Amino acid sequence: MTLLAVGAVITITVCMYLYFWVSDYQVLQTMTAEDQAALAAGMADVAHHEPRLWQLLQTYYDIREFLPGPGDLTDWLVLYGFLIAIIPVTLIVGLYLSRPLSRQFHQITEAARRVAEGDLTPRVSQHPRQPKEMQRLCSDFNKLVERLALYENEVAESSSNLAHELRTPLNAALGRVQGMLDEVFALCPEQLRLVQGQLYNLNTLVGDLHLLSLAHAGQLPLHLSLFAPAPLVEERLAWFAPQFEAAGMQVRASLDEPLAIEADRARLGQLINILIENAIKYASDGRELSVAVRQADGALHLEFLDRGQAVEHKDLGNMFVRFWRAEQSRARVSGGGGLGLSIAQAICEAHGGRISAQRRAEGGLAVRVSLPLRSE
Numbered sequence: 001m002t003l004l005a006v007g008a009v010i011t012i013t014v015c016m017y018l019y020f021w022v023s024d025y026q027v028l029q030t031m032t033a034e035d036q037a038a039l040a041a042g043m044a045d046v047a048h049h050e051p052r053l054w055q056l057l058q059t060y061y062d063i064r065e066f067l068p069g070p071g072d073l074t075d076w077l078v079l080y081g082f083l084i085a086i087i088p089v090t091l092i093v094g095l096y097l098s099r100p101l102s103r104q105f106h107q108i109t110e111a112a113r114r115v116a117e118g119d120l121t122p123r124v125s126q127h128p129r130q131p132k133e134m135q136r137l138c139s140d141f142n143k144l145v146e147r148l149a150l151y152e153n154e155v156a157e158s159s160s161n162l163a164h165e166l167r168t169p170l171n172a173a174l175g176r177v178q179g180m181l182d183e184v185f186a187l188c189p190e191q192l193r194l195v196q197g198q199l200y201n202l203n204t205l206v207g208d209l210h211l212l213s214l215a216h217a218g219q220l221p222l223h224l225s226l227f228a229p230a231p232l233v234e235e236r237l238a239w240f241a242p243q244f245e246a247a248g249m250q251v252r253a254s255l256d257e258p259l260a261i262e263a264d265r266a267r268l269g270q271l272i273n274i275l276i277e278n279a280i281k282y283a284s285d286g287r288e289l290s291v292a293v294r295q296a297d298g299a300l301h302l303e304f305l306d307r308g309q310a311v312e313h314k315d316l317g318n319m320f321v322r323f324w325r326a327e328q329s330r331a332r333v334s335g336g337g338g339l340g341l342s343i344a345q346a347i348c349e350a351h352g353g354r355i356s357a358q359r360r361a362e363g364g365l366a367v368r369v370s371l372p373l374r375s376e
Contacts, residue, residue, distance in 0.1 A: 004090055004093060004094045005090075007090070008086055008087065008090040011086055012079075012082050012083065012086055015082045015086070016078070016079060016082065019075075019078050027060050027061065030060060031056075031060060035056060035059075035060070038052055038056060039053070039056050042056070100127070100130070101130070101131075101134065104124070104127075104130065104134060104138070107124050107125070108124050108137070108138070108141060110122075111123070111124050111141070111145075112141075115145055115148070120145055120148055120149040120152060121149075122145065123142050123145065124138045124141055124142060125138070126138045126139065166202065166205065169198040169199070169201040169202040169205070170198070170202060172198045173195045173198040173199055173202070176191060176194055176195045176198070177195060179191075205339070208339040208343055209339070211343060211346065212339065212342060212343060212346055215343075215346030215347075215349065215350055216346075220267075220346065220347075220350045222263075222264040222267060222350060222351070223264050223265075223266070224262055224263060224264055225262070225263075225264075225265060226260055226261070226262045227260065227261065227263075227265050228257065228258075228259060228260050228261075229259060229260075229261050229263075229268065229293055229300060229302070230255035230256060230257045230259060230293050232265065232268060232269055232272065233253065233255060233272060233291060233293055233302075234253070234255065235269075236269060236272045236273055236276060237251055237253060237276070237291065240273075240276050240277075240280065243280050244280065244289075247280050247284035248284065248287055249279075249280065249283075249284055249286075249287055249288060249289055250287060250288050250289070251289050251290075251291065252288070252289070252290045252291070253290075253291045253292075254290070254291070254292040254293070254294070255291075255292070255293045256293050256294045256295055259293065259294070259295050259300065260373075261300045261371060261373050262373065263351055263371060264351070267347045267350070267351075268347070268351075268371075270343070270347065271343075271344050271347045271348065271369065272302070274340040274341065274343060274344045275302075275304045275344060275367055275369075276289075276304070277340065278340055278341065278367075279304060279306045279308070282308055282309075283306035283307065283308025283309075283364065283365065284308065285308050285309060286306050286307030286308035286309075286363070286364050287307070288306065288307045288364075289304065289305070289306050290303070290304075290305040290306075291303065291304055291305075292305075295373070298372065298373055299353070299370050299371060299372055299373060300369075300370070300371045300372075300373055301368065301369070301370050302368070302369040302370075302371075303366065303367070303368050303369075304366070304367045304368075305360065305364065305365075305366050305367075306364045306365055307360075307362070307363050307364035308364050308365065311357070311359070311365060313359065316357055316358070316359070319341050319357050320341045320342055320344070320345040320355070320357075321342065341355075344369075348369055348370075348371065351371050351372070352371070352372050353369065353370050353371035353372060354369075354370050355367065355368070355369045355370075356368050
């Protein structure tokens with residue numbers, strides 16, 4: 001639209017210039033050859049030919065053109081004529097060129113209305129001839145709706161899984177209490193401990209969900225300190241030594257001792273616990289776990305390599321989704337809420353790092369954690 005306005009002004013200016021040029025040309029055609037030569041000489045040196053110039057002007061030009069004021073009425077009528085002719089054309093062209101833009105805004109408005117009503121299926125189309133700003137708006141709108149659809153699906157699926165995960169220990173505890181009230185089970189410390197265990201599982205699940213909620217909102221508290229991660233890994237491996245022995249797993253550790261990182265030691269320990277527990281639960285059939293701590297490209301790298309039955313390629317992207325379990329690809333040895341790897345991912349992202357899982361060529365799964373050595 002700005003270019004159209006500038007173009008209209010330039011067009012009117014050029015038309016007026018051509019009008020005056022034609023008018024001067026018509027006057028020149030009425031002059032004799034001698035007068036044309038005199039006019040040309042006078043225009044070249046006005047100061048020395050002023051009397052002759054006045055004579056020529058009086059002879060061939062209208063004296064009203066030289067009077068003070070807005071000028072000859074004819075010139076103004078010509079200007080008005082150009083305005084009347086060009087401005088409507090400019091408006092028509094502007095409306096024609098703005099029609100695709102107007103249709104695009106209408107499409108976005110209609111799509112936004114449907115999204116506001118709860119329909120997350122509409123998308124807006126993009127055209128290469130649109131302004132970059134409009135293309136960016138369409139792209140961002142589509143991404144926004146896609147994110148909302150994914151979030152809605154995740155909420156619906158998580159709500160269903162959450163109801164199941166909460167109901168299981170709760171029903172177990174209620175059933176045990178009801179059995180004691182009905183005198184099916186004896187009212188004794190052993191039965192109360194069973195109820196306590198179910199309530200403990202329920203409390204753990206609620207705590208994990210609270211942690212994920214804080215992480216999702218970017219409010220997971222971190223208490224940063226500078227420490228060596230190698231001793232922390234050794235400490236956690238030693239803590240799980242009885243479980244490794246019971247599962248018949250051999251642990252091999254390759255730790256970079258001088259390495260130091262600025263992070264939350266407790267959260268990093270929680271992350272290591274999750275990955276060790278995950279290996280014991282789902283990879284004990286491989287009888288081997290390799291743990292490595294090393295530095296590369298200004299980051300701390302933790303590697304947990306097992307030889308268990310690896311997750312299928314199609315399921316690798318789901319491993320860090322809340323409540324997901326690869327029950328078809330890894331035997332589920334013990335319980336759990338299906339939140340461990342989601343929590344591990346949240347801890348990594350809170351530290352500005354990342355976690356990934358890949359199938360190993362020699363069999364098993366490789367879980368790799370990368371954390372910046374300095375907090376940002």
